[in-house]
Amino acid sequence: MNKFAIAIHGGAGTILRSSMTPEKEIEYKLGLKNAIMDGDNILAKGGNALDAVETAIRNLEDNPLFNAGRGAVFTSKGKNEMDSSIMEGSTLMAGAVTGINNIKNPITLARTVMQKSEHVFLSGLGAMEFAEKMKLEFAPDEYFFVQHRYDQLLQAKKSDTVILDHTVTNATSKKGTVGCVALDVHGNLAAGTSTGGMTNKKFGRVGDSPMIGAGTYANNNTCAVSCTGHGEYFIRSVVAYDISCLMEYKGLSLKEACDIVVHKKLVAIGGEGGLIALDAKGNIELPFNSEGMYRAMKKSNGNLYIGIYKD
């Protein structure tokens, strides 16, 4: 059997050991484990990378710990506005949505846009109307109401700052997004990203997560990438496609490309965050320039790895 591989992330940022309780740490690791094993099971049965990516991200979206789907943060208007995108490396087909509410699994909507519409990217009410027509699962406001996220909004409003994720105190600033990259036994790559944005963000702000090329990219000739971090810097740097171009045009390895983009280019402009990347040979990189990044990876011939802090 050919090899397969999968990696996921649950957001990057200032995640310090000192501000994490042992209980919380176990919860996060369990969440990551459940999500990656859902995707891995699909790949192990010979399933395709796109299904593995969608399934792992749905799992993370359903987990209120992560800033996507159910755990999405509140905008300055007190609403959840979610974004997501997905891309298939064999066809370069892609789908994305921004500014949606009450969709239980935004990643599934992105995939439906890719496969069932003539467009790549839908926003706001138009995206919601499409979701309704396609009979996607909706969830009421209460489903998305997670108390500690709402407390964060009140906290952020008090200080009038934008908080990058479900940070309550200065000690635990975290950029929240979830993502997955996968390689299946057929040699196909796929990548997906889903996010609930930034706490107290401006209504209507679009980050890098729904942007093909910035937050998500997949191409069988190079790699699959999903990003997490301060989205504005990731958009300006076209991060996900930059990794692919450095490999394709400059002949760099996945590791060399990730090092340059995450540790040099993003750092130079002040862009905090990280990404997960996987090449067509099954190599995985999980670089970040922040204090920590919730992450996990598994190869067909290897053990499960789960990390939160810098090693």
Added chain:
Amino acid sequence: MNKFAIAIHGGAGTILRSSMTPEKEIEYKLGLKNAIMDGDNILAKGGNALDAVETAIRNLEDNPLFNAGRGAVFTSKGKNEMDSSIMEGSTLMAGAVTGINNIKNPITLARTVMQKSEHVFLSGLGAMEFAEKMKLEFAPDEYFFVQHRYDQLLQAKKSDTVILDHTVTNATSKKGTVGCVALDVHGNLAAGTSTGGMTNKKFGRVGDSPMIGAGTYANNNTCAVSCTGHGEYFIRSVVAYDISCLMEYKGLSLKEACDIVVHKKLVAIGGEGGLIALDAKGNIELPFNSEGMYRAMKKSNGNLYIGIYKD
């Protein structure tokens, strides 16, 4: 005095000599001339590339002939939904908006997002609220109501197809977007793009025009690019940044990079359209793989060139 240069486009597509009247052709050429000379005047006085780009695009937006600003097409809901983006090559700062109505000059809103907000990309009502706060000029629905565009919508609804621009008959399919790239005497590049989208498009569809990396990109080390065409293919190909990467990572000239992206990569996936590109040495390329592209260019040491069809 150092050299400067500017190029603009007014959309690409099936523009055939046989379906154009001499009067219409003069109108289009005059529109292109007025817009590029507005930008050129700024550059000739030592003004900066960003001002030249904004000014030339405002001129095109104000001209009902072009599918941006005043001449924006109607969505399937009978509304105008406009997108635009702008990027500065010296700082890699960028601004973009999608799904806005009643803003007289979307390119100015994109620039305001870049310079006055902490975000890069704003959508829909959030973008409109920001515009109001920043006191941008609004215009009533009547301002945007151009009879032949509305006729196109009715025509498209009848056949239930998406028409890429202000096409009424099969003979003149045209992808409508306007854009500008400029190099100023200080050696700075800038690029901007503005569009009214596709006739009868799905409400909420986002094309490549507001996407940094896909429809617009500028970097003083490489080039400034603005695209026009079937947006979905341009998003999946991250076209504007691809030109930049081929130059930076593979050492290609602007011309070589444009040839590969427009005449090979886009053609291979069926992506019809074109782009304008300008490098830091003042070289200009205006490639398109469609029947025609409304375009103009002028260098500090050269004559004005205006083109519509293949030469």
